[in-house]
Amino acid sequence: MDEIISYAKANPKKLTVSISGKNQLLAVKKLESLTGIEVTTVMQGSGNDSLKAILGGHVDLALMEKNFAAQVEGQGVTTIASFGAERLSVIPDVPTCKELGYDVVSSTYRVILAPKDVPQDICDKITATIKKVSSTPEFQKKMLDMNELYKFQDAAQVTESMKGDMDFTEGAKELF
Numbered sequence: 001m002d003e004i005i006s007y008a009k010a011n012p013k014k015l016t017v018s019i020s021g022k023n024q025l026l027a028v029k030k031l032e033s034l035t036g037i038e039v040t041t042v043m044q045g046s047g048n049d050s051l052k053a054i055l056g057g058h059v060d061l062a063l064m065e066k067n068f069a070a071q072v073e074g075q076g077v078t079t080i081a082s083f084g085a086e087r088l089s090v091i092p093d094v095p096t097c098k099e100l101g102y103d104v105v106s107s108t109y110r111v112i113l114a115p116k117d118v119p120q121d122i123c124d125k126i127t128a129t130i131k132k133v134s135s136t137p138e139f140q141k142k143m144l145d146m147n148e149l150y151k152f153q154d155a156a157q158v159t160e161s162m163k164g165d166m167d168f169t170e171g172a173k174e175l176f
Contacts, residue, residue, distance in 0.1 A: 001081050001100045004061070008037035015039045018050040018062035027063065027083050027106040034102060065108070066090050066149065083107070088149055111158050127154055 008015045017039050019025055028041055039061075044050045047064050054062035055075055064072075069079055069091045081097045082088055083106040097104045112130070114123055133139055134152050143150040153161060 001097070001102065004080070005035050005037060005102075008039055009035070012038040013040050015061065016042055016059040018042045018044055018053040018059040020044040020047050020050050020064075023106050023108070024063040027104055030104045031097070031102060034104065069094075084149070089144060090149075109153075109158075109161065111162075123155070 004015070015037075017028055019028060019041050020043070025041060025043070028039065032038060042053065042059055044053060047068060050059075050062040050064050051068055051071060053059045054064075054077055055072070061080075063083070066082070066084075066088050067090075069088070072079065079091055079094050081095055081100055081102075082091065083104055084096050085098075085105050085107055087094065087096060087099075112126070114126070131152050131154070134150060140150070
């Protein structure tokens with residue numbers, strides 16, 4: 001990663017980075033801001049398009065979801081780092097950017113929503129059931145088999161995560 005940063009500093013905008021979403025663009029912009037580099041992002045329509053771009057040699061780097069890690073193995077592509085908050089189980093030997101000294105974290109998560117008029121006791125029961133089921137060894141194994149990093153969060157924790165993402169996105173406006 002340090003070599004990439006050094007190269008990008010010496011060659012502004014020459015390094016091409018394939019991305020396929022706004023969160024990836026924000027992560028790249030934050031990395032640029034922290035390191036003083038400028039890269040050229042190439043927006044793709046999907047992660048599959050980013051995969052084709054890196055495998056085809058059309059870009060220097062690609063930001064892709066963790067499920068692509070297995071697909072690039074043995075294809076002449078090296079996984080350098082992740083933008084995750086912690087190391088990913090599918091690539092446990094790959095450090096996070098934060099571990100490498102670059103404070104950039106970008107994670108994807110899914111939430112379950114209910115209409116605002118659903119009684120709190122019903123929401124609490126749904127939450128308890130999800131927590132119970134997702135704590136079972138069978139569920140955890142299924143997540144690992146699908147290369148998913150699963151971490152249960154209750155409503156307060158999800159709200160805090162979303163607030164952090166909103167703050168990051170709001171602060172990122174100055175990067176454009």
